[in-house]
Amino acid sequence: MMLDAHQTEKTDAPLVARQYAVAEHKVRSRKDGSAVQADGIETDWAALVLRVRDHQDRAAFAALFRHFAPRVKAFLMKSGADATLAEECAQDVMATLWQKAALFDPSRASVATWVFTIARNRRIDALRKARRPEPEDLPWGPEPEPDQAEALEVQQDTERLGVALAQLPEKQRALIERAFYGDLSHSEIAAETGLPLGTIKSRIRLALERLRQQMS
Amino acid sequence: MMTTIRHHLSEQLLTAYAAGELPEAFNLVVATHVSLCDDCRARLETLDALGGALLETADATPMSEDSLAACLDRIDGLSQATSRSPMRRHGIFPAPLADYVGGGVNKVKWRNLGMGVKQAILPTGKDASARLLYIPGGQAVPDHGHRGLELTLVLQGAFRDETDRFGPGDIEIADEAMQHTPVAEHGEVCICLAATDAPLKFNAIIPRLAQPFLRI
Numbered sequence: 001m002m003l004d005a006h007q008t009e010k011t012d013a014p015l016v017a018r019q020y021a022v023a024e025h026k027v028r029s030r031k032d033g034s035a036v037q038a039d040g041i042e043t044d045w046a047a048l049v050l051r052v053r054d055h056q057d058r059a060a061f062a063a064l065f066r067h068f069a070p071r072v073k074a075f076l077m078k079s080g081a082d083a084t085l086a087e088e089c090a091q092d093v094m095a096t097l098w099q100k101a102a103l104f105d106p107s108r109a110s111v112a113t114w115v116f117t118i119a120r121n122r123r124i125d126a127l128r129k130a131r132r133p134e135p136e137d138l139p140w141g142p143e144p145e146p147d148q149a150e151a152l153e154v155q156q157d158t159e160r161l162g163v164a165l166a167q168l169p170e171k172q173r174a175l176i177e178r179a180f181y182g183d184l185s186h187s188e189i190a191a192e193t194g195l196p197l198g199t200i201k202s203r204i205r206l207a208l209e210r211l212r213q214q215m216s
Numbered sequence: 217m218m219t220t221i222r223h224h225l226s227e228q229l230l231t232a233y234a235a236g237e238l239p240e241a242f243n244l245v246v247a248t249h250v251s252l253c254d255d256c257r258a259r260l261e262t263l264d265a266l267g268g269a270l271l272e273t274a275d276a277t278p279m280s281e282d283s284l285a286a287c288l289d290r291i292d293g294l295s296q297a298t299s300r301s302p303m304r305r306h307g308i309f310p311a312p313l314a315d316y317v318g319g320g321v322n323k324v325k326w327r328n329l330g331m332g333v334k335q336a337i338l339p340t341g342k343d344a345s346a347r348l349l350y351i352p353g354g355q356a357v358p359d360h361g362h363r364g365l366e367l368t369l370v371l372q373g374a375f376r377d378e379t380d381r382f383g384p385g386d387i388e389i390a391d392e393a394m395q396h397t398p399v400a401e402h403g404e405v406c407i408c409l410a411a412t413d414a415p416l417k418f419n420a421i422i423p424r425l426a427q428p429f430l431r432i
Contacts, residue, residue, distance in 0.1 A: 056296070058288060065284050070276035077277060087279060091287050098291040102298050109261070113268030120236040120267065130341050132236055132243045135260070136251035136311035137300055161269040177274070180235045180267050197262050204258040212254070 043067070045111035046104075046151060053101035064111070065094050072119045078181045079123055089126050093119045107150035108207070110158035138211060150207070157200045164195045223386035225249055225256045229367075234263035239344035241411040244312060245367045245387070248409055251310030252385040308371045308384075313409060316340075317348075321407065324348055331355050344413040351375070353402035364413040366390045368398070373406030375399060 043063065051060035069090045076086035096118050104114055124132050165173060225233075225246060232238045233246040250257045303311035306320030316338050317323050326334035326348075334350040335358065349368075351357050357368070357375050367389055368375075374383040377398040382388050390396065400406035 053296070058291075061291065062284060062288065065287060068271075069279050069283065069287075071271050071274060073279060074274055074277040075271055078274075083277075086277070087283060090279065091283060091290070094287050095290055095294065098296065099294055100297050102296055103300060109265065110268055112272040113265045116267040116271045117264055119271065120234075124236045128236070130240045130243070130343075132233075132238075132240070133247040133312035133315065134303075135247045135257060136305060137303060158265055158269055158272070161265060162273045165266075165269050166273050176266070177270055179231055180270055195266070197266065200265050201258045201262040204261045205254065208254040208258060 044155075046106035046155065049097070049101050049104050049111055049114075050106070052098060053104070061094075061098060064097065068097075068111075068115050069094050072115065075116075075119055075181070076123055076126075078177070080127060081123070085126060089119075089122050093122050096122070107147050107154060108204075110154055112158060112162075138208075139215065153203060157196070157203060160196050161200065168195075220383060221253050221255070221385040223380070223382060223388060224253065225259075225387060226389055229389070230256065230260055231263055234260060234267055239413060240341040241338075241344035241346035242365075242367060242413070244316060244338070244340065244346050245369050245409055245411045247312040248310050248371075249369050249385070249387050251305075251312060308407065313371075316346075324350075326350060329358055333358055344411055346409065346411040349406075349408045349410055351400040351406040351408070353400050353405065355400050357398040357400060357406070357408065364392060366410065366412040368408050368410045371407045371409060373404040374401040375406050375408070376401060 045064065045067070048057075048060040048064050051057035052064070072090040072093045073083075073086045076089050077083065081089065093115065097115065100118075104111070109117075121132065124130055165176070168176075229238070229242070229246060233243060238246065250260055303315060305311050306314040306317075306323075309317060309320050314320060317336075324336045326336050328334055332352040333355050336348045338346040338348065340346050349357060351373075353373070367387060368382070369387045370382050370384050372384060374381060375398040376382070377388075377396040379388075379396060381401075382398075388398070
């Protein structure tokens with residue numbers, strides 16, 4: 001998890017370009033044999049959120065629910081919620097997705113990342129009862145028609161990250177999970193994971209620079 | 217201001233903020249710094265993406281059978297947001313801080329500490345405390361406990377201590393092992409946002425007298 005501001009870039013393995021709109025179904029196996037799906041590989045989740053936004057599309061919402069609600073529930077239970085509370089909160093998170101679909105910007109974050117931030121905030125309310133002020137919002141998007149090339153890049157970044165995570169030794173992956181699920185004492189251990197975080201940071205940094213230029 | 221920030225958030229603090237594991241007072245300082253610092257914003261959004269990838273690739277916990285139907289019922293008639301909530305910066309206060317103060321510097325309810333030094337404690341959860349500090353040039357920055365982790369973010373002016381100079385946007389991260397005596401630079405009044413997880417110790421005593429007492 002080396003993410004120092006002045007870190008040198010890692011070279012990431014090249015990734016075959018994939019169409020933004022439709023992607024093939026693909027399930028890979030982890031070492032223990034359990035199926036694992038990486039973000040965006042099987043379905044274009046961003047397109048579904050845009051359908052929720054533009055058409056209040058309940059079928060699109062149902063597909064998002066089936067995929068993300070069980071993951072949010074698992075995330076909340078790993079953070080210490082019991083099954084009942086986790087299920088309630090997962091429902092809240094999905095209802096928030098419906099309500100805030102217009103604020104989702106596929107050129108800035110993948111759906112998984114966006115859902116993660118909603119779930120995290122719900123968890124803070126439910127379990128920690130603490131406020132978590134957000135950074136100042138920057139005056140960008142979401143555009144009515146998001147830049148497809150940028151959205152594709154964001155998707156690919158998250159896919160690569162998902163693939164790299166799934167390939168980590170179980171022990172190393174567990175440490176990163178614990179840092180995110182509330183075990184702070186392990187947050188510093190995961191250095192040098194080989195995760196393509198440098199690429200993602202560079203892309204976001206460039207987008208911020210472009211935005212600052214437009215603002216000035 | 218963007219390009220002159222030299223002192224950034226640590227990996228641990230950013231990860232803990234992304235995970236939603238920090239006390240409110242620290243959340244406020246992190247959110248305020250990120251509002252000023254595109255580097256840390258890019259690092260933070262990268263960690264959000266890692267959270268998203270973890271959510272995506274983690275094992276799912278099945279939702280109960282009727283949960284989708286219940287959620288579809290629930291979103292019926294739920295209004296969808298069309299724009300972000302207007303969080304505005306006020307002068308030197310980025311939006312998250314302006315939100316706590318209820319405006320800009322002129323809204324701060326300062327309390328005199330003597331020697332022209334003033335402070336205002338901000339309303340946060342009790343597991344850590346946040347305060348604004350107003351330090352005329354040449355005066356020492358009041359110690360704020362220093363028995364735990366202490367964050368000091370410069371909003372205006374600058375201070376120096378044995379380690380370095382800290383200007384607008386810079387954040388100093390100090391722990392109890394650190395012995396330092398920050399002093400405001402001559403010129404513009406130095407205004408800082410500080411947070412500590414140590415109990416509130418500092419009272420309306422002249423800071424210079426109080427310091428040896430509190431073992432800076």
